[in-house]
Amino acid sequence: MARASLDELLLDYEDFLRQRRKRLWGKDDREAPVRAVGWQQKKAASFDPSDPAAHWKAYAAWLDHEDSAIVANTTICLIHQANYLLDQQIAALERLVHHRGRLQRTTGRGKACGTGEAAGDCPGGE
Template identity: 55%
Template sequence: MKKLRPSGGYRSSASFQTATIIYDATVWFCEKFLDARSRTVDQMVQAARSGRQNIAEGSRCAATSSQTELRLVNVARASLEELLLDYEDYLRHRRLPQWAPDGPEASSVRAIAAQLRRQDRTDPTNPSDLTDLSDQQRYALYARWLEAEDAALRANAIICLIHQANYLLDRQIAALEAAFIEDGGYSEQLATERLRQRRKEQTDRANTTDRTDLPQPPPCPKCGGLMALRTAKGGKNPGSQFWGCTHYPECKGTLPI
């Protein structure tokens, strides 16, 4: 049975792929540069995980609840914003430099994302097409920053990735909101589909009915005019059908069926 609304497919989305890199990089950043007993470690790892997992969960909920999908994607966006602040705090508290958004370092990190977009969709063997890489292969593209011994280098690169993920999620949220306004929620779509199916069934029945099976109206015994099927509203047999003259009330001719 065809689903009314598609769901899943999150693994191929740029937002989920970027969030996966951020989650992995955060786990290893915390292991290397922060005290495992620090509450900050748990907060950062959980925020990174929430950003990734809520994208996936929202995608899976898309089939039955567009509102739930939208809410979960917003949760993912908020979690990554929280993580962004944690990395900025890390740099500021240690008096480490933060890259300028349009500086050469940040531009180098952003350039990797451009490689992940399919350059030639007509040629699946094109070596510049990196959309089908595994998570490990995709992470390796950023290894020069994410595996660096310099904490500031790692933190700044992850900040760049968070900005990319947030940009993608903002676009995703805007598209979901527009679709909800345009098409309605799942319940509305389900009701519309149900009504469409009922109308189709009625049309199919009408098209397959043999009209010759219906009784042919006899002539009126009083005036000879056309007669039509009528339903008694009162009298001895309310609800029963009979032939009545179409010239009623001038002619009150009737016949039983």
């Protein structure tokens, strides 16, 4: 659901640029330094990832820009980054489900796990 919403929002921002005949930044355009902000934050010792204001400050130069094309392209970059992170999270959850399924089949508890019959026997006490 989140991925579909982000994809719809992405199309809206691309349409915004197209309708105004503004250029869409390419993945490797020099105009797209916003793509590196996340990595720079991760490396900075003073960055607090739990502080939403710190995230805003990092992107404010682009998101508060007077040129709507820069704001739109920045938002497109952030949507791509969010989609990438969602894809990584989904893949990790799929691997976990697959691993748990194999573990349950190996231990002979596959049928009871998740049915409520032997919840205490399931990995994680489910």
